[in-house]
Amino acid sequence: SFGQITQTASFVPEKVVTNDQLAQIMDTSDEWIQSRTGIKKRHIATTQNTSDLCIKVAETLLKKSEYAAADLDFIIVATMSPDYNSPSVACLVQGAIGANHAMCFDLSAACSGFVYALSMGDKMIRTGSKKGLIIGGEVISKVLDWTDRTTAVLFGDGAGGVLLEAAEKEHITAENLQADGTRAMSLTSGFTAVNNPYTEDGTKQSPYLSMEGREIFDFAVRDVVQQIKKVMDEQNKEIDYFLLHQANARILDKIAKKVNVSRAKFLQNMDSYGNTSAASIPILLDEAVASKKIVLGNQQNVILSGFGGGLTWATLSVVL
Numbered sequence: 009s010f011g012q013i014t015q016t017a018s019f020v021p022e023k024v025v026t027n028d029q030l031a032q033i034m035d036t037s038d039e040w041i042q043s044r045t046g047i048k049k050r051h052i053a054t055t056q057n058t059s060d061l062c063i064k065v066a067e068t069l070l071k072k073s074e075y076a077a078a079d080l081d082f083i084i085v086a087t088m089s090p091d092y093n094s095p096s097v098a099c100l101v102q103g104a105i106g107a108n109h110a111m112c113f114d115l116s117a118a119c120s121g122f123v124y125a126l127s128m129g130d131k132m133i134r135t136g137s138k139k140g141l142i143i144g145g146e147v148i149s150k151v152l153d154w155t156d157r158t159t160a161v162l163f164g165d166g167a168g169g170v171l172l173e174a175a176e177k178e179h180i181t182a183e184n185l186q187a188d189g190t191r192a193m194s195l196t197s198g199f200t201a202v203n204n205p206y207t208e209d210g211t212k213q214s215p216y217l218s219m220e221g222r223e224i225f226d227f228a229v230r231d232v233v234q235q236i237k238k239v240m241d242e243q244n245k246e247i248d249y250f251l252l253h254q255a256n257a258r259i260l261d262k263i264a265k266k267v268n269v270s271r272a273k274f275l276q277n278m279d280s281y282g283n284t285s286a287a288s289i290p291i292l293l294d295e296a297v298a299s300k301k302i303v304l305g306n307q308q309n310v311i312l313s314g315f316g317g318g319l320t321w322a323t324l325s326v327v328l
């Protein structure tokens with residue numbers, strides 16, 4: 009069997025923070041943020057942690073399907089902002105919905121996480137599993153340095169996911185998952201220092217998100233374009249929509265130009281959510297399904313592409 013996406017869902021915390029509201033607590037402006045990133049507002053958690061957002065997504069996926077939680081074989085959560093290192097967010101979701109037959113783990117690949125996790129879920133089904141949840145969820149707001157206007161304005165909180173089920177035909181028809189650890193320090197978050205009665209003075213890195221914006225921007229436009237082109241050449245079929253990580257609208261402009269595809273095919277919603285890291289692609293997919301741009305089961309060809317910390321970048325060609 010092969011993995012097929014049969015349901016989508018998403019959930020964002022209720023509180024909306026506009027660019028103007030950010031301008032009241034730090035030295036920035038709506039004009040700067042919108043012109044440089046395309047972001048107008050973002051949802052920020054006030055009480056809910058990453059597992060709470062992911063549980064909402066899991067509950068909606070089950071409600072939309074005809075399955076009970078006990079029918080699920082696996083739950084994979086892609087996140088760079090888990091509630092705990094252990095237990096995994098996936099286990100917290102499993103316990104909350106009662107999916108007692110599901111194996112569970114979190115996957116850490118930053119903004120490529122959902123694409124990596126979808127590929128791993130497909131492997132689970134190709135080797136005998138029947139159905140599972142693939143969720144991208146983040147409360148990035150808790151790892152941000154809110155005194156750093158160059159990063160605090162870019163991100164938002166949210167979760168999205170899919171139900172992946174066994175199908176006769178192949179739906180993930182091409183993939184390319186890459187990483188480059190030599191550029192790992194360009195985008196870091198959540199450092200925990202060695203500390204015990206025997207430690208000597210070591211490097212004290214910030215636990216907050218830190219990003220070399222220019223380097224990541226250039227990486228996205230160069231390496232990601234190369235990967236998308238490679239997958240497109242392998243597929244050699246008309247792509248209906250490109251669902252890329254929602255980091256920055258200017259980057260989508262540049263990538264669309266470089267792969268020589270109409271910008272209209274590059275779906276976009278960072279205007280309303282900011283950069284939700286591993287959640288950005290599944291939220292975008294769920295909105296495309298809700299607006300009927302995408303109809304599951306209609307054989308539409310999409311490219312999913314995530315890129316970010318690690319550095320990681322991953323592209324799948326999917327028939328929906």
Ligand SMILES: O=C(O)C1CCN(c2ccc(-c3cc(CO)ccc3Cl)cn2)CC1
Nearest residue numbers: 044119221222224225228255256285315316
């Ligand atoms: O125009 C400017 O001065 C700045 C220039 C720098 N910008 C950036 C740079 C990188 C990212 C980014 C972040 C992640 C992390 O999820 C992943 C992928 C990307 Cl491409 C987002 N924005 C903002 C506007």
